[in-house]
Amino acid sequence: MIDESPALPAPVGAGVYNVYTGGPAGSALPTTAQLGLEPPRFCAECGRRMIVQVRPDGWWAKCSRHGQVDSTELETQR
Numbered sequence: 001m002i003d004e005s006p007a008l009p010a011p012v013g014a015g016v017y018n019v020y021t022g023g024p025a026g027s028a029l030p031t032t033a034q035l036g037l038e039p040p041r042f043c044a045e046c047g048r049r050m051i052v053q054v055r056p057d058g059w060w061a062k063c064s065r066h067g068q069v070d071s072t073e074l075e076t077q078r
């Protein structure tokens, strides 16, 4: 059995809310690969809409409660 689930920051890793729709998280949680392609819009921890800034090389997303996540941080956690 391979456990490759990285410890994602709370705003993208908690899995309570879907980071793309803001609804309840289903079975399809975002992976770092998915997050590399499309920035999250909602905080996974509290479902708040996050401030999202897309850059040519990635993105950052900020929840007013749970802080900021940067796509470059996700990549370095591999």
Ligand SMILES: [Zn+2]
Binding pocket: 011, 043, 044, 045, 046, 047, 048, 063, 064, 065, 066, 067
């Ligand atoms: Zn939050």
